[in-house]
Amino acid sequence: MPASKTTRSRTVPKSFRIDESALDAVEKEAAAQQVSANTLVNQILTQFSEFERYAKKISTVKPSSFVFRGLLDAADVDKIIELAKTAGSSIPQAFVVAKSGKVDIDSLLDHLRSLALYAHLYEYSENLDPRGDVITMIHEFGLNWSIFLVHYITAMFQQVGLLPKLEMSDRSVILSLPGK
Amino acid sequence: MKHDATPPVGNAIFSLHPHGSSGVESELKKIPGIKDVYVNYVADVVEVTFDPSKIKSEEIRGFMKKLA
Numbered sequence: 001m002p003a004s005k006t007t008r009s010r011t012v013p014k015s016f017r018i019d020e021s022a023l024d025a026v027e028k029e030a031a032a033q034q035v036s037a038n039t040l041v042n043q044i045l046t047q048f049s050e051f052e053r054y055a056k057k058i059s060t061v062k063p064s065s066f067v068f069r070g071l072l073d074a075a076d077v078d079k080i081i082e083l084a085k086t087a088g089s090s091i092p093q094a095f096v097v098a099k100s101g102k103v104d105i106d107s108l109l110d111h112l113r114s115l116a117l118y119a120h121l122y123e124y125s126e127n128l129d130p131r132g133d134v135i136t137m138i139h140e141f142g143l144n145w146s147i148f149l150v151h152y153i154t155a156m157f158q159q160v161g162l163l164p165k166l167e168m169s170d171r172s173v174i175l176s177l178p179g180k
Numbered sequence: 181m182k183h184d185a186t187p188p189v190g191n192a193i194f195s196l197h198p199h200g201s202s203g204v205e206s207e208l209k210k211i212p213g214i215k216d217v218y219v220n221y222v223a224d225v226v227e228v229t230f231d232p233s234k235i236k237s238e239e240i241r242g243f244m245k246k247l248a
Contacts, residue, residue: 029221033221034202035221039221040221040222043220043221043222043223044222046222047222047223113193116193116225117193117220117223117225117227118223120195120224120225123192123193123194123195123241124192124193125190125191125192125193125237126190126191126192127188127189127190127232128188128189128190128191129188129189129232130186130188136237138241
């Protein structure tokens, strides 16, 4: 899994001078979580290197889950579909090109994982099988979010000439990809 | 019929809240079929690698809810 791989890649010693109040906050949080400050700092830097520095390039904002759900529920379904198609055909590509320099199935799947890891847009599960991968996304944002995801992911994979099979309910989207 | 020798692999990302993080890693590692667990305290998620022929992600999620 790329996220684990990156967070567990080789470590190197490095010295920095950091703001005292920031260090105090990190040490307090580390104590509360019962982990080392080293672990916490490493995860903070990984989140920046893997997600935040690319997310800011596409002007990402972070509404609360309550506001996000409320906006989705209030939105017109046709507008959601239109937005999903537009976003899915441009945003993932911009993100993965900035991150990996290429747009292919693996980089797009990495994008879907990143949205679970760092944006909390759903919980993510993948069964990687030579006969065909199955990815399940479970969320609590209602049917309109599933509709958005289905059209966003469809448009995203169309960019690499793939038409995935998608199923949805009001709390999940299941993506099936053909075997390699 | 040709069979691919590569076994299926399962990976999952679950939200840590509201399940909480205390003991999640050690408890999940006791479950048969779970190969690796990594708790990300900054992202508030737990990443799990598992054998999908032995355990399903829904079962792992259910176990985490019991832990909370």
